Amino acid sequence: MPGAVLLGYAARHIETEGFRIENIKRIKFFRPLLPDQPFTIETTPLNDRTTVTWSTGDTILARATVKLQSDGR
Secondary structure, eight states: OOHHHHHHHHHHHHHHTTEEEEEEEEEEEOSOOOTTOOOEEEEEEETTEEEEEEEETTEEEEEEEEEEEEOOO
């Protein structure tokens, strides 16, 4: 699955928490996500940034550091 699709899923996940991605500081892809493969997205706040982790089972697929902005809700 293309990285842009993973970022889209993350953006929607973050929007449900009342934020939006202002910019991406860094992203690293470790393994590809195969079509129809289940995965999870986890966000972890770190000061003024948030770490986004995509994983399947115990395998980390990608990790990004992003800056968030409140969506004004």
